[in-house]
Amino acid sequence: MGACDRDELREVSAAVLAVTAHLAVREVLQTIVAAARRLLDAQYAALGIPDGNGSFREFIADGLSDAQWRAIGPIPRQHGLLGAMLHDPSPVRAADIRRHPRFEGWPAGHPEMVDFLGMPIVDGDEILGEIFLANKRPQPGRHGGGGFDAGDEELLRLLAAHAAIAIVNARLYERGRELSIVEERQRIARELHDAVTQKLFSLRLTAEAASALVTRDSQRALAELDTVRRLAAEATAELKSVVVGLRPADLAGDGLATALRRQAELLDRVHAARIRFTGDQVPKLSEERQEAVYRVAQEALHNALRHGDPRHVDIDLRRSGRGCTLRVTDDGTGFDTAGPGGSGGSARPGAAQRRLGLASMRERARSVGGRLTVTSTPGAGTTVTMEVPGDR
Structure with missing residues (x-):
């Protein structure tokens, strides 16, 4: 195995490990984008995840300077080729992206891009996002000119598959977290109902009885008020126990x-x-x-x-x-x-x-x-x- 092969293996390994290292999903995707640009010798690489409203919830780029980012302006909308790739699972490989029928030009300040390789990020039949590269750097000793080839396409497909795993894992984690919150709310509601509601109902009835007896039988009214105080104290204790149960387990x-x-x-x-x-x-x-x-x-x-x-x-x-x-x-x-x-x-x-x-x-x-x-x-x-x- 040559030095170039070992470097490529290390890059792929870093991208795979990032998916399994419990990092934030954005960090994982940044690792994948950077690995794709280096592995495929591209000048630019980017990855976008749609937000469902015609724009991108995440848009990560590698190879652009801070000055270039500022010159480009806001995150791109889903138009032209970027929008088309979110509806077609087929990869896009072009020697000159400017001649593609879906190309609609660059925003002001955007760097010029020529050769292009784009890969949808898919999970089953769902397109989760897209990853794409531009401007393949010339390689010494390579025949047939520049541009991305079938081998580049296959490697980008592998990295897109890892990106899909990271995105799906993040979705599952968030859904599990939301489910845990719902379950906790239901538990609290049950505890409040079982432990407190009955005492509050008894408290109200006893207070009404005491009110009715005040003018007719003051001794019995006082006895009922003693019961009111006892029930109120019990209800307070029950509420306190529920609230203590809400304290974060890690904090306790x-x-x-x-x-x-x-x-x-x-x-x-x-x-x-x-x-x-x-x-x-x-x-x-x-x-x-x-x-x-x-x-x-x-x-x-x-x-x-x-x-x-x-x-x-x-x-x-x-x-x-x-x-x-x-x-x-x-x-x-x-x-x-x-x-x-x-x-x-x-x-x-x-x-x-x-x-x-x-x-x-x-x-x-x-x-x-x-x-x-x-x-x-x-x-x-x-x-x-x-x-x-x-x-x-």
Whole structure:
């Protein structure tokens, strides 16, 4: 086996291992795209996954500089050849893409591409996306001119199959996660119904009886009110036990830092943004304070991923005296903290939800004696900081 063959084997191996390494799906697809460009000696490579609305949910390119990306502008729509490949499972190989009947030209700033090899990413009868290469580099000693050949097509088909596995795995993971959430909600509903509803019904009947007896038999009314107090205490205890059951298992067993790290790893696998945790174990805090920090982190992450469209989100947890400081920072769209989504009205979609999320986080911080600050600028991301004192 020659050195070139060994290099090719290593590239294919890296792409295969990426699929099985539990990385975020975007990282896996980036590994596959980069491997395809290197293996097939192409100047450019890209991979797109449609979003169901005429554009792409993911569009990953390799070989373009940051300046070229900025010059090209927004992610391409599903038009021309890119759109056709999402409806036909056959590969496309062309010596000059500009002469293809479905070619519709380049956007301003797009690099010139000539020879082209495109491969739909398929799972059974479903086309999940497409991967394509352009501008085959000349190879010394190769006869017949440049351009992609049948061997290149076969290798790209293999890499497309690995991309399909990564995409399907990500879908299955997300569906399993959604199913777990539904099952947990159903369990909570059952517990609330079985444990609390009956006591609340008895509580209401007893209170009505006490009300009816107040003017006729004060002693019996007092006895009924004692029953009301007992039932209320039992209902409160039942509710507390259900709420304790809702505490994250990782938080209860492994501590705050470990729970946040696992939350970051989970979200990193199912979102396009890169989500990282840094920090270490902090001083032992009461259950209420640990829970407050964890829930604020969840809400800050939710707001960033749902409303901010970030590329990176960083969670940092540090010791601060006897307590700790949580910081969640994203590089997303940001917002005006004095306007919609901050403390003002809700002029755009999502602003009201963000404002409610901020209010919820501030209330959680206050409830445990902590302080929450939010700094954000439109176009420059958001930072949520929560400072929590230690226990006495």
